[in-house]
Structure formats: structure tokens, C-alpha cells
Amino acid sequence: MMTKSKNKLWQPFMIVGYAIVLLFILSFFKLPTGSLNSLEKIDILADIKKTPAQPKPIIPPKKDSFVQLNNGPIPKDSTLIADYGYDADDAIGTFYKKLDSTKNDGKKVRIAYFGDSFIEGDEITDEIRLQLQSLFGGNGIGFLPVQSSVSALYTQLNIKSSNWIEYNFRENPYKYPLGPSGHLFYPYIDAEVEYVPKTNWLPTEAKLYSGKSAVKGTVRTTVNGKSAAITFNSNQLVNENILSSGTPINNIKINTKSEDLPIYGISLEGNKGVYLDNYSFRGNTSILTQQISKDIMAGLNNYLHYDLIIVHYGINAVEHDKQTFPWFETSMNTVIRNMRKGFGSVPILVVSTSDMGYKYNGKYATEKGIPYLVATQNKIARTNKVAFWNLYEAMGGENTITKWVEGDTVFAAKDYIHMNVKGAKKVGDLFFDKLMASKNYYMNSISKHK
Amino acid sequence: MQGIDLHKLLDALLYHEKDPLLFNSSFFLFFFGFFLLIYVIGYRFSTLRIYLLTLFSLYFFYKTCGWYVGFILLSAVFDYNISNLIYKTENKSSKKLLLVGSVILNLGLLFYFKYTNFFIGILNDFGSHNINYLKLALPVGISFYTFENLSYTIDVYRGEFKPVKKFIDYLFFLSFFPKLMMGPIVRASDFIPQINREPFISEKQVGEGLYLITAGIVKKVIISDFINANYVINIFDNPSTHTGLECLMAVYGYAMVIYCDFSGYSDIAIGIAKWMGFDININFLSPYQSASIAEFWRRWHISLSSWLKDYVYIPLGGNRKGSFNTYKNLFITMLIGGFWHGASWNFLFWGGLHGIALAVERLRNSFGRKHLLVLPYSPKATKVAAIILTFHFVCLGWIFFRCDTFADSWMMLKQITTNLQPKLLRSLLQGYLPVFILLTIGFILHAINEKTENKFKQLIINMPLPLKMFYFFICIYIAIQLKQADIIKPIYLQF
Structure with missing residues (x-):
């Protein structure tokens, strides 16, 4: 009964102090590896400790994995479209030429855009379509x-x-x-x-x-x-x-x-102009696209006569901090092969993954695997001799997504992956601008060669 | 082992806009530990204690919102003096004039920071004006301490309360750090008598404080933040890209998130105050157990609803001027309550929605019906039905409360009503399993009756001190783990 009448004001201090001391001790010890792997290391002093060295930067893949030529159809500017199939029949140049002549010859130009949830809902593709149609004509949304x-x-x-x-x-x-x-x-x-x-x-x-x-x-x-x-x-x-x-x-x-x-x-x-068909499926890494038979593609192409096929996957292929994507490479190779068989001699453009955020120590930054995935996608385009556009670089490269989510004007959703309405318009415009710049680059370079 | 960087240590003591001090910041643990150390040493010396605590409170405020700390000092100086003046003035109309002046100034400051841009928006929308928005940051806690200032001055005016003699006492009351940022809204009459009393806490109060603080941590950090960051935030961010089922679950999720977030923060505040020897009234009482909207408001953010009742509803006439006026007063009070939460049409609409519901309930009661839906022979089932109905009405309100725009709110409703796709339930549950497990635990804990809750509370009270220490550490440890945990991104639903 004695204890009841005593003031226990010191007890809260003991309780809080004990937790601080234990956490303090923990922050100077490394966690044992093994069964505790899923536990995060607790370091309540992280903010005030001397930094051992610079925080680990994203090591970009070797520069030479992005082939850069001084002249010819692969521009130095890595945000323009590089055409690794420039010497083949299905070079993207054929598409550029068709764009330029559509107004005169009245022939429709048609694009198939394959992708995942990044283009779902036709927000980004709608902007690209509108821009193309305002310049080259066309009225209508295409396939629905x-x-x-x-x-x-x-x-x-x-x-x-x-x-x-x-x-x-x-x-x-x-x-x-x-x-x-x-x-x-x-x-x-x-x-x-x-x-x-x-x-x-x-x-x-x-x-x-x-x-x-x-x-x-x-x-x-x-x-x-x-x-x-x-x-x-x-x-x-x-x-x-x-x-x-x-x-x-x-x-x-x-x-x-x-x-x-x-x-x-x-x-x-x-009855004329440019059309862009949005073929998106949520969660598709590109593996699902293998299910579309080449006979269906061929059957469809009989009527729609595609002039460009865009293949834009990647955000679902990211595995946290992974730097190699062998299965993705195999799958994309199969998809491109199937498309060539199905759609015939049509230029193909591989669009890289967009920037994507990951929470590192409580703060969002570019997922470390992203530059590697982009390099892989570049390699896929090169080995298959198709065109490649580096969307990640064109968006602004490392940590763009953080700026787009946390900046004064918000362009991306809080999942640090998807675009909001403003962001979709921005990406659509970016695609259109870079497409036009790449077209100009191509037209200039062939006129020089003549 | 790395050493401590002195520059970083000093820098950590300063205010950082991107990293304001909250109860769930790790800095707070150090702050609170250091505070308790000083408090234990110096609590017996009354003046020292009051000055020290005030200083700590002001520093806490500075760490949360920088030099806006000046506003609380200014408003303390102003309200302290004007209340004394009101008390001393004998002429009734002079008294009234002083009160009106005080109300205008207090509300004016709140309006300036909170509502200027809202009204500029209205002017721009409805007129041909094109006024630039002001770059204003809302001083943290201003909504709370403005109401505390008002109730103090009004109580003095009404003669219900003698103003404090010393300025430091008033500043102490206004800035008391546990309740400064997110309430509860404390009444001067409840709090001021405690200031000069030597703090005393028994074993029971230590246990109660520990119970409240840890319950708050579980609610805020473990349940609310986790469900929000991993699920709710993404769906509300863009309802049109999600199916009705995902949207519906996000609404249920948000109901849990807002309750756990707000009541968790209140619990921590009340618990901390208790450990310092101060009693603050409870702010939430399992609100989703309510069988009517009127009951909901007796259980949800009690300090606000009772404030609105005493300083808005009753002065408007309450229920004394006929039934039409009662309905009107209810509606206006709730509209003001809605607007208090934030400067947007959505909050006004939310307040209005609750106002109408309260009026409708009153009308129904006047016909002698206690429930909207009466199930034959089963008062218990009737009550359960009423609870479910009330909960869903509250959820409907949360859609407007949470969405930034009306368009988003309607989209959310549209998705739920026209694009439900219930067959996705299994894959949704699988994709976000930890989220839905926590959500279920949240609702189960919420449904627990008071008796069971008290048993658990007693269990903590009865713990010997070492066990209490360990229990607190474990809670903090789990909270830090979850705070650092990776975000769940189930690919099949998300991308």
C-alpha cells in the first residue's frame, strides 16, 4: 500500500530512457545475418553519424553499352530514337517517310502501341495521337x-x-x-x-x-x-x-x-491521317504478349496495315536491385520475332522503361535496377536490329520520378511509377517531340548522304 | 563503428521544413527522454517547472514549423491581455466589444492562413478575376490553438472562468506540447488549475500512460501508416485506374487509416500528458461502434464536437427555438465543423452531409423511431444493422473528406457503383495480404468492448517496471521496423 502513495514521476523516464539506451546500442551493432534477414537494421542515429563515404550512387551501365555513332542513323543525343535496323527493309526511316507523305498521298499511317498499365487508359497514347493528328491529319481514336x-x-x-x-x-x-x-x-x-x-x-x-x-x-x-x-x-x-x-x-x-x-x-x-492503336494489358512484362498468335497479328494487319509497332514494357520486369534480366531478354526476343512473323516487314520501336521510384532509407529515389534494365532494353533492340527510344533518359534520368511526385507541380502518382493526367500529357508530348526530332535527324542525315 | 558528426548533431536540432517533428519521428524519442530527465530533476520547483515546460513546448513547436512559433507567442500575449481586460471591464457593451475584437482577430489570423487561397479561388472561378494565389504555409496547430484561445476568452466573457494571473501560465496552457499539433482541444477551465499543482502520478497513471502511448503507436505507425502507404494512398491518388472493388476497399481502409491516425495521435498526446502529471480528456471512443450519426459525433473527436456544441450550436440557439431552427443550427454547426478541417468545397460538403444526417435523425427521433431499419423481434440485430448503416454513411463522407476534388470523389463513387468487379476479391486479398490482415485486426480491435479493453489496460498497469520498460521498447522497435519496411506492390493489380 505504501507504493501507491509515492510519486512515480521517475518511472516514465526509466521506460523511455531504457528504450533509448537499447536503440542506441543497437544502432552501433550489425544485425546477425541469417534468419533475421527480413529485419531492417535499426539505426536511430543514422542522421547524425559521420557518413563513411559518399552514399552509394547508381553505377550506370558502361557507356559503351549504348552504342553511339557520330554519323548515320544513331544520333549522339541519347534521348533521340536510335535505329539499329537502319540498313534493313524495316528501318524506322520508312515510317518517317510515310508520315511525311500522308498528307499528299492520302494514305493512312497506322501505329500499334503495345504496353502495360503505364499506357493503360489511353492517356499517354491519346496525347501522342492528338499531336500526330494535328500535324498529319486523322480523326478518331483507332482500335477500342x-x-x-x-x-x-x-x-x-x-x-x-x-x-x-x-x-x-x-x-x-x-x-x-x-x-x-x-x-x-x-x-x-x-x-x-x-x-x-x-x-x-x-x-x-x-x-x-x-x-x-x-x-x-x-x-x-x-x-x-x-x-x-x-x-x-x-x-x-x-x-x-x-x-x-x-x-x-x-x-x-x-x-x-x-x-x-x-x-x-x-x-x-x-479515311486518312495517322492512327495509333493502344494495346495495353495491366501487369504485362511482355511474356503475356507471347500468347498473341502471329496468325492473329497477320489477320489484323491485312486490314489495318501497320506502319510502326511500338513495344513498351519494363515496369513489371523490375525486380528490386536486380541488374540482369535474362528472362526478360528471352521474352522480348520472342515477342519481337513473333511480331516480325505476324506483321511482316514493319519497323519496330522498343521504348525503354520509364523511371520508377523505390524507398531507400525512407526516401524515394530511382530504383537501382532501372539503368540496367534500360541498358538491357537497348541491347534487345540492338540484337534484334530494331529502333530504340530511351524514355528514362528523355524523362530526365535518375530521380526524375521523385521530382515528378514531390515537386511543386505533380506529374506522377504516389506509387512512384504511374503518371497522373499532367504527367501523361508530359510523357505524350515528350514522345511526340522526340519522334519529330528523330525524324528530322534522319531526314537530314539521309539528305547529307545523297 | 562510426562516430557522431557534431555538425549533423547541431543541424538536427534545427527546424527542417521537409522533416517536421512529430510524435513518430525518432528525434521525438530523444527530445522526450531528455525532457523527462530534466522534468524528474526539477518538477518540485514550481516556477522552474512551468518555465522549463513552456520552453520545451516552444522548442517543440519551432521544430515542427520553424519561426511560426512567433504566432503562438503573439496570440498568447493578445488573448491573455484582452481576456484580463474583458474580466476587469464592467460595462456590458464594452465587454462585448472587446470579445468581438478578440474573436475577429483570432479568426482573422486563422482565416488568413487557412482560407485566403480558397476565397481567391472562388473569386477567380466565379468572377472574371485572375488573382494570384498567396504562397502561404499553414502554421501547424493554428486550428487547434485558435479554438483554445476563443473558448478561453468566451468563458471569461461569460463569467464562467477567472482569467489567469500570470502570462506564463497562459502561454503554458496554449503551447503545452503534447496537444499542440493535433489536439485534443483542451479547455482552459480543465487545464489551467493543473498548472500550479505539483505533478503527482501513481503506478496506475504510469500504466495508463503507457497503455495510451503504446496503443497510439500501434494505431498510428503500425496500422494507419502501413495501410495508407501500401494501399489507400495509391487508390485515392487515381480512382479511375482502379476497379470498384479496389476503391471500396480503399474507402474501408481509409476509414481505419483516419481513425487510427487521428485517435492514435490523440492517445499518444493524452498518454504523454498523463506521464507528466496532467489529465486531458479522452478524444475518441470507438466511434465506428456508433448506431447513429449523433452517437458518432459523441465518440469522434470529442473535444471538437463538444467545442462546436458549446461555442457554435448553443449560441446559435441550439434546440430552444423550434424544430426548424434546431435543424438549421445543426446544419450550420456541422458546416462550420467541416470547414474547420480544411479549406475546400469537399470539407464543406462533408460537414453539410453530416449536418443533414443529424437533422434527419432528429426528425426521425421526433416520430419516435430510434432506428432507420427495425428488424422484427430482434433489437440486437436492429442495433447491428444500425451500426453497419452508420459506418457506411460515415464512409460515404470519408470519400469527400479524403479526395482532393469533387471529380475524384464522384469517380470513386462511380467506380464503386458501376465497376465493382467483385470477382477480383481473391486476387486483391492475395496481392495485399499484409494490408488486409492489418485492416481486419484494426476492425477487430475496434469492435472490442470496454470491459475487455480495461482488462488489457489493467494488465499493463499491473506489470512490474522492468516489464513495462521492455514492453515499451518492443512497441518502439516494431514501429521503427514497419516505418522502414518496403512498400508492397503486387504487380498483377498495380501495374
Whole structure:
């Protein structure tokens, strides 16, 4: 009972003091390795200790892994597109020339952009498309799925879908041949999709891409309130069916009860100019892209006639602090090989990973594996003799992502990976500017050689 | 083994904008340890104790927000003097004039820092003006100490409280560091009588303080920060790229995050005060156990809701001027409460939403119905249904509270209502397993009744001192581990 009446004001000091002393001792000892590996070393004095040396910088891969030539199609400026396939038929130069002539000859120029969540929702690609279309013409968003979990992101149009069964890279129990974005849709009882473009540049053509079906397909299309029914054969692996042509489309609604009709998507476009199709799939390291058969690519290319294929993966291939990516290399080599077989002689552009942050000692900095991944991607482009664009370098290189998340103007999301609306526009503009600069560089260098 | 760098040590003692002092900063542990050492030595000498504690408080404030510490000094000088003047003045209208002056100045300062840019935004949006935004940083704690100043002056005006005789006592009250930054909002009448009393704490109070501080650490650092950094922050950052299910879980997650963050900080503040021999009233009482919104506000941020009741709702007329006025007063009070949280339409909307809910509940009660949903023959089930309903209404409010813009809030709601995709549940749970385990633990702990909680509290009180010391160390150790832990990024859902 005596203790109760005594003042215990000293006890809190004992409790706190004990913790400080123990943590103090811990901060001067190294943790034993082994079973305690998952524990972080605790160093409460880290901020006031003498620094042993400079904090470990990111050791960039050897400079010579980025081949730099003084003249020819590989510019010194590492933020421009380097074309390692400059002496082949499918050099990116063919694409530049087509861009320049599209306004005169009226031939459409078409780009397929394969990627992961970095380009999902069409925010970055939308900016690239708009820039290209404002310079070279074109009206419409290009290829679209009939249902999208990120449909809310599309700034150019509203998508409303109902009653579709979706199969995709991750859920495809019957092994259906999937479309270019890794999706395939089947109508369920009475399926519907409605697209309402929000811009003034209205598309004038709507085309439906369907897969192989034993029975004929019937689709009811309502364009600007006017309905029409179309019945068609869908006996090829990829079939194009024109739903509307000639009139500017303010609103298009597609209904179908053909439950046996597999659908890849639709395309909204004009009759000339540049089109960029966004084929993104969340979480794709590039391995999933191997599931797209070259016959599908070839079938699609019969109608869409691609002039450039962009392959942009990487953020899902990063493994913390890893410096080599052998599996990624193998996978990308396979993907590029498949694309060459599928799309034929079309230039391919490998886009490097963007900058990505990792928490080092409580503060975000560029994930140390990123420069190595970029070097690997550069190597992939070189060995496959395709073009390469260093997005990481063009963004600003090391620790750009930290500035983009923590700066006064915020460009990237708090996951230190993805872009927000402003960042998407910035990256899209960056791509467009560098593409144009690379085109100028190429045009200048060939005129010099002449 | 490396030595200590003296320059860095000195630099660590200065204010750094990017690294303000918080209870969960490692610096605070040293600060508090050093403070307790001095306190134990000098607590018997009344004047020394008061001056020392005030000095520590002001330094704490400086470490959190730099030279804004001047504002608290200024407002202490002003309110101390004006309250004394009000007390001495006998003429009623002069008294009133002084009070109005004090209210205008206190609120004016708060408004200037907190709301100027909001109103510039309104002017720019609705007029053809193009006024540049001011580059203002909000002085930390200003929302809290402004309310403390106001209640003090108003109490003196009402004659409910005799003003303090010594300026240092008032500065001590206003700057008392445990509650300075995030409350609770302390009433002068509760606190000032404790200042000159020689601090005394029993074994029980040591245990209670330890319980509160460690519970606060678990809530703030272990549950709230972890769930927030690993899940909630990413979803709210861009709801349109996430499915409805991810958004819904983020809302539940945020409900836990904000509760644990805020109440955890309050618990630590109250616990620290207790260890120094000061009693501060509890600020949260398991608010998600509420079966109505009115009950929620009796359990959530109690020091704020009681302040609003005493200094806004009742002066407005409370429930004494007919039912229409009661509803109106409830709505206005909650609107002000919402606006107090931050300068944006979202906070106003959030306050308004709660105001309407309180009014609707009152209307329903006037028809003699206690619950919205009455399940036949089962008062218990009815109560559970009411708790679930109330929780979800509160969650609806949190969407507006947390999102930066209305557009984001609507997007969140749209995703939840039109793009739920419940089949992703398994992969979501697998991807973020540690997050959902902690979230579940959080809700289970929240659902525990007072009796069980008291048993646990008693267990800590009964611990012998060495065990208490060890228990505290373990809590700190786990908190530091989690603070340094890697961020979870399940690739299949995220990228």
C-alpha cells in the first residue's frame, strides 16, 4: 500500500530512457545475418553519424553499352530514337517517310502501341495521337475494346458496355485466340456497347473486328440515332465488318445477340491521317504478349496495315536491385520475332522503361535496377536490329520520378511509377517531340548522304 | 563503428521544413527522454517547472514549423491581455466589444492562413478575376490553438472562468506540447488549475500512460501508416485506374487509416500528458461502434464536437427555438465543423452531409423511431444493422473528406457503383495480404468492448517496471521496423 502513495514521476523516464539506451546500442551493432534477414537494421542515429563515404550512387551501365555513332542513323543525343535496323527493309526511316507523305498521298499511317498499365487508359497514347493528328491529319481514336475496366479514363470518348463475357491473358480457360490487346469478348444474351466521342474531330468510319465463328453474325448498329442491321460471315481468324462509313459519328451503339460471335474490338477512324492503336494489358512484362498468335497479328494487319509497332514494357520486369534480366531478354526476343512473323516487314520501336521510384532509407529515389534494365532494353533492340527510344533518359534520368511526385507541380502518382493526367500529357508530348526530332535527324542525315 | 558528426548533431536540432517533428519521428524519442530527465530533476520547483515546460513546448513547436512559433507567442500575449481586460471591464457593451475584437482577430489570423487561397479561388472561378494565389504555409496547430484561445476568452466573457494571473501560465496552457499539433482541444477551465499543482502520478497513471502511448503507436505507425502507404494512398491518388472493388476497399481502409491516425495521435498526446502529471480528456471512443450519426459525433473527436456544441450550436440557439431552427443550427454547426478541417468545397460538403444526417435523425427521433431499419423481434440485430448503416454513411463522407476534388470523389463513387468487379476479391486479398490482415485486426480491435479493453489496460498497469520498460521498447522497435519496411506492390493489380 505504501507504493501507491509515492510519486512515480521517475518511472516514465526509466521506460523511455531504457528504450533509448537499447536503440542506441543497437544502432552501433550489425544485425546477425541469417534468419533475421527480413529485419531492417535499426539505426536511430543514422542522421547524425559521420557518413563513411559518399552514399552509394547508381553505377550506370558502361557507356559503351549504348552504342553511339557520330554519323548515320544513331544520333549522339541519347534521348533521340536510335535505329539499329537502319540498313534493313524495316528501318524506322520508312515510317518517317510515310508520315511525311500522308498528307499528299492520302494514305493512312497506322501505329500499334503495345504496353502495360503505364499506357493503360489511353492517356499517354491519346496525347501522342492528338499531336500526330494535328500535324498529319486523322480523326478518331483507332482500335477500342468493347469493354474496359478503365473506360473512365478515356478523355476522347465515353464508353458504356453491358453483357459481354470477357476472356483475357489471365482468364482464358478455353484457350480462345486473343486479340492484340490480350482480350476477346463474347456477347451474352443481348450485348451492347455505346461510344460517344467527346471531341470535335469526329470519326467517320466504324469497323468491327470479329474472330472465327461457324455461324453468321448479326449486329444492329445505331449511328447518330439511325439503326441498321448487318449480317456477315465471320469465317476467317480475323474479319473486318464495316458498320458505318462516310457520316461523322456523334454516337454509335452496337447491339448483338450472336452469342457465338467472338469480338476483338472496333475501330473508330477517318479515311486518312495517322492512327495509333493502344494495346495495353495491366501487369504485362511482355511474356503475356507471347500468347498473341502471329496468325492473329497477320489477320489484323491485312486490314489495318501497320506502319510502326511500338513495344513498351519494363515496369513489371523490375525486380528490386536486380541488374540482369535474362528472362526478360528471352521474352522480348520472342515477342519481337513473333511480331516480325505476324506483321511482316514493319519497323519496330522498343521504348525503354520509364523511371520508377523505390524507398531507400525512407526516401524515394530511382530504383537501382532501372539503368540496367534500360541498358538491357537497348541491347534487345540492338540484337534484334530494331529502333530504340530511351524514355528514362528523355524523362530526365535518375530521380526524375521523385521530382515528378514531390515537386511543386505533380506529374506522377504516389506509387512512384504511374503518371497522373499532367504527367501523361508530359510523357505524350515528350514522345511526340522526340519522334519529330528523330525524324528530322534522319531526314537530314539521309539528305547529307545523297 | 562510426562516430557522431557534431555538425549533423547541431543541424538536427534545427527546424527542417521537409522533416517536421512529430510524435513518430525518432528525434521525438530523444527530445522526450531528455525532457523527462530534466522534468524528474526539477518538477518540485514550481516556477522552474512551468518555465522549463513552456520552453520545451516552444522548442517543440519551432521544430515542427520553424519561426511560426512567433504566432503562438503573439496570440498568447493578445488573448491573455484582452481576456484580463474583458474580466476587469464592467460595462456590458464594452465587454462585448472587446470579445468581438478578440474573436475577429483570432479568426482573422486563422482565416488568413487557412482560407485566403480558397476565397481567391472562388473569386477567380466565379468572377472574371485572375488573382494570384498567396504562397502561404499553414502554421501547424493554428486550428487547434485558435479554438483554445476563443473558448478561453468566451468563458471569461461569460463569467464562467477567472482569467489567469500570470502570462506564463497562459502561454503554458496554449503551447503545452503534447496537444499542440493535433489536439485534443483542451479547455482552459480543465487545464489551467493543473498548472500550479505539483505533478503527482501513481503506478496506475504510469500504466495508463503507457497503455495510451503504446496503443497510439500501434494505431498510428503500425496500422494507419502501413495501410495508407501500401494501399489507400495509391487508390485515392487515381480512382479511375482502379476497379470498384479496389476503391471500396480503399474507402474501408481509409476509414481505419483516419481513425487510427487521428485517435492514435490523440492517445499518444493524452498518454504523454498523463506521464507528466496532467489529465486531458479522452478524444475518441470507438466511434465506428456508433448506431447513429449523433452517437458518432459523441465518440469522434470529442473535444471538437463538444467545442462546436458549446461555442457554435448553443449560441446559435441550439434546440430552444423550434424544430426548424434546431435543424438549421445543426446544419450550420456541422458546416462550420467541416470547414474547420480544411479549406475546400469537399470539407464543406462533408460537414453539410453530416449536418443533414443529424437533422434527419432528429426528425426521425421526433416520430419516435430510434432506428432507420427495425428488424422484427430482434433489437440486437436492429442495433447491428444500425451500426453497419452508420459506418457506411460515415464512409460515404470519408470519400469527400479524403479526395482532393469533387471529380475524384464522384469517380470513386462511380467506380464503386458501376465497376465493382467483385470477382477480383481473391486476387486483391492475395496481392495485399499484409494490408488486409492489418485492416481486419484494426476492425477487430475496434469492435472490442470496454470491459475487455480495461482488462488489457489493467494488465499493463499491473506489470512490474522492468516489464513495462521492455514492453515499451518492443512497441518502439516494431514501429521503427514497419516505418522502414518496403512498400508492397503486387504487380498483377498495380501495374
